[in-house]
Amino acid sequence: MMNWKVYFFSTWCTVCALCLFSACTHSRSDQGTEEQVPDVISYNFNIRPILSDKCYKCHGPDASKREAGLRLDMPESAYQALKDNPKAHALVPGEPSLSEVYKRISTQDTMELMPPPASNLKRLSAYEVDLIKKWIKQGAKYEKHWAFVPPKLPTVPQVKNTAWPKNQIDNFILQKLEQKGIDPNPEADKERLLKRLSLDLTGLPPSLPMMDSFLADKSANAYQKMVDQLIQSPQYGEKMTLHWLDVARYADSHGYQDDNYRSQWPWRDWVIHAFNENLPYDKFVTWQLAGDLLPNSTQEQLLATGFNRNHKITEEGGVIDEEYRVSYVTDRTNTFGKALLGITLECAHCHDHKYDPFSQKEYYQVYSFFNNVKEVGIQSTVGGPETYAKRPMMQISNEEVKKVLNFINKQDTAKLIVSVMGDSDKVRPTYILKRGNYDAHGDQVEPGTPQSILPFTASYPKNRLGLAEWLFNKNNPLAARVFVNQVWQEFFGKGIVKSSGDFGMQGDLPSHPELLDWLAVDFRDHGWDIKRLVKQIVLSATYRQSAILTPEKAKSDPENTYLSRGPRYRLPAEFVRDLVLASSGLLTRTIGGPSVNPYQPPGLWENATSGRGILANYKQVHGPNLYRRGMYTLIKRTVPPASLGIFDASNRDQCEVKRLRTNTPLQALVMLNDPTVLEASRVLAARLLQDNNSTSAKVTKAFRLIMCRHPQEKELTILTAYYKDELKTMKKADAEKLLSVGEYPLPVNADKITLAAMMKVVDTIYNLEEAITKT
Structure with missing residues (x-):
């Protein structure tokens, strides 16, 4: 790590100066608007969220926590006479004054008030009380939870500004904007739009020739041509795969204390291949859930089932075998619920779900689909290559790589093994586990699914293939909704349902429910075509909007809930690295293959290891592998x-469908001190100095490569002045120390002070907020 106070201070000051001239306006408003009670009250969208947040803890699905025998999540219970007072009813349709619910939430008597002050639940606001009062007055009608009702194709709405929409997505967005009295932003300029598009479809910045070509193309379909070009590039598959690696909790070690190496990367190569080949989503998921059970299954379909073996596996001696085997089955069950159904099924592992209509029995019915795998909790302790995969597993020969699995980037002749799925011939019985304990067997259960979502009928085989068929049944309300929401999240930073891993009663309501249903049905009815879905999103006027935030929109749409502007947020971690490497010319563009160890602070592994296995010590790679993509x-x-x-x-410990996005000083320190960023700055600076042109031209080229746009005049003035100042003040010893970072060779006979000065300019550009932000 480098630690030069002068270098840090001068670079940071220049960054701060440039930030004053940021191309986008930032504004914030803390002023709220008074909410108006709707004319028609929806149970799903107005009432259920209140009851779920404030009432279900004591009056919800969980029988063990229920008070007074009252369930407010079911109409038959809410309408009947109260157990403690037969003359009273929680809800009397049409009569708020006779309804104990309204009386108890509106009273000023703390002895009667609900929720009780001692419960630590917040009291209902006046607006929430008014909503419930009006709902009761309108008949207190219950509805099935919106996410558990199969989506129907809604009518595309009519809008006043008919010139703005470019496809059906825009009609849904514009309808709500017009209702709110908000105008959409104009289209982003071509440079920013190309940067956004390239990062979203490939995870990489556009090249200079790509920028020049797009700027020069004045045809009406110039943008669509660029979309087609990027979506057909092999980097598209890499970009789409990164999110799925989080979903599938992919990692290169087994986890737990020993945390030895695992050779699961051929499965990652398959995912990249599947996205590039545009494998339909129903097949993409079915192969991963049950490729081994398909009739005449292929090696590729068997490899796909590695999805369900990416969980943590122990290699520690002395553990209880059955305890860990149960944990593996539990992980697969929880991942299925979160990744593919968007529900918190894991909450029913130890007891009935407290908020959603999933019983503990139903949890273990789903669990039973994954409980028949030919595996053990502890197969072997840390050792050599034979422990890199765990049974059941597949061995991949060089011949298979050449002829059948040619998408696998096998770089040597060593034996290649991958953990996959494979069931025992004899069915293992499944029991409800009391309180979730592995050895506390309750009643035996058969394979099944939550009734509230879609019953598992006798027409399905009682195995993982049957589960996949159930998942993609036309009446399954969640499969299509959940995936299109995750894809939407990839392009706008958050899903139409913000809580993309929770479509249940505690999750967020969709900001545009009709649009979500339209996308889901359209996606399903067009063959689960992922590339088609992606193109619909990026071709929309909604996506193409400028990301500029005006003071008016900061007040009317502060979180961009209504999509009144384009997306603006920091790139995912891996793409921050990719942008730095690609813009400097260092990036190794090899697709697939084993994972690598780039630069890392010394001692991290050695201080947190059992001392066994090949991952006991960190062994950094060299040469081209040092500059591979972050994924x-x-x-x-x-x-x-x-x-x-x-x-x-x-960290891939468990399924993750949405990453946190924080903003900490450590991130700034990484951009200022990370060897990869400094080395990239040096290499790009050396390449700029090879050009026979002016300093202004060199800085402009660096700016375009990193920011993907031409610099403004003030930006160019600041950067060129900074370069000239560094030439005057740079000392040879400081230059040599600065240039020593990284393994990429220095140009022969380079003027070190000139190179170091240009390196600092490039590093300053990398440290601008906009550099690693999608705008």
Whole structure:
């Protein structure tokens, strides 16, 4: 690590100066608007969220916590006479004054008030009380939870500004904007739009020739041509795969204390291949859930089932075998619920779900689909290559890579093994586990699914293939909604349902429910075509809007809930690295293959290891492998990559459908001190100095490569002046120390002071907020 106070201070000051001239306006308003009670009250969208948040703890699905025998999540219970007072009813349709619910939430008597002050639940606001009063007056009608009702194709709404929409998505967005009295932003300029599009479809910045070509193309379909070009590039598959690696909790180590190496990367190669080949989503998921059970299954379909073997696996001696085997089955069950159904099924592992209509029995019915795998809790302790995968597993020969699995980037002749799925011939019985304890067997259960979502009928085989068929049944309300929401999240920073891992009663309501249903049905009815869905999103006027935030929109749409402007947020951790490497020319563009160990602070692994296995000590790679994309950085679960973790990358311990996005000083320190950023700055500076042109032209080229746009005049003035100042004040010893970072060779006979001065300019550009922000 480098620690030069003068270098840090001068660079940071220049960054701060440039930030004053940021191209986008930032504003914030803390002023709220008074909410108006709707004319028609919806149970799903107005009432259920209140009851779930304030009432279900004591009057919800969980029988063990229920008070007074009252359930407010079911109309038959809410309408009947109260157990403690037969003359009273919780709800009397049409009569708020006779309804104990309204009387208890509106009273000033703290002895009668609900929720009780001692419960630590917040009292209902006056607005919430008015909503419930009006709902009761309108008949107190219950509805099935919106997410558990199969979506129907809604009518595309009519809008006043008919010139703005470019496809059906825009009609849904504009309708709500017009209702709110908000105008959409104009389209972003071509430079910013190309940067956004390239990062979203490939995870990489556009090249200079791509920028020049797009700017020069004045045709009406110039943007669509660029979309087609990017979506057909092999980097598209890499970009789409990163999110799925989080979903599938992919990592390169087994986890737990020993945390030895695992050779699961061929499964990652398959995911990239599947996205590039546009494998329909129903097949993409079915192969991963049950590829081994398909009739005449192929090697590719078997490899796909590695999805369900990416969980943590112990290699420690002395553990209880059945305890850990149960934990593996539990992980697969929880991942299925969160990743593919968008529900918190894991909350029913120890007891009935407290908020959603999932019983503990139903949890273990889903669990039973994954309970028949030919595996043990502890197969072997840390050792050599034979422990890199766990049974059941597949061995991949060089011949298979050449002829069948040619998408696998196998780089040597060593034996390649991957953990996959494979069921026992004899069915293992499944029991409800009392309080979730592995050895506390309750009643035996058969394979099944939550009735509230969709019953599992006798027409399905009682195995994982049957579960996949159930998932993609036309009447399944969640499968399509959940995936299109995750894809939407990838392009706008948050889903139409913000809580993308929770479509249940405690989750967020969709900001545009009709749009979500339209996307889901359209996606399903067009063959689960992922590339088609992606193109619909990026071709929309909604996506193409400028990200500029005006004071008016900061007040009317502060969180961009209504999509009144384009998305603006920091790149995912891996793509921060990719942008730095790609813009400098260092990036190795090899697709797939084993994970690698780039630069890392010394001692991290050694201080957190059992001392066994090949991951006991960190062995950095060299040469081209040092400059591979961030998604190929080796993830050791107990000590995940520090530079990626600081930018909120997942440590892959469990399924994650949405990353946190934080903003901490450590991120600024990484951009200022990380060897990869400094080396990239040096290499790009050396390449700029090879051009026979002016300083202004060199700085402009660096700015375009990193920011993907031409600099403003003030930005260019500040950067060129900074370069000239560094030339005057730079000392040879400081220059040599600065240029010593990184393994990429220095140009022969380079003027070190000139190179170091240009390096600092480039590093300053990398440290601008806009550099690693999608705008």
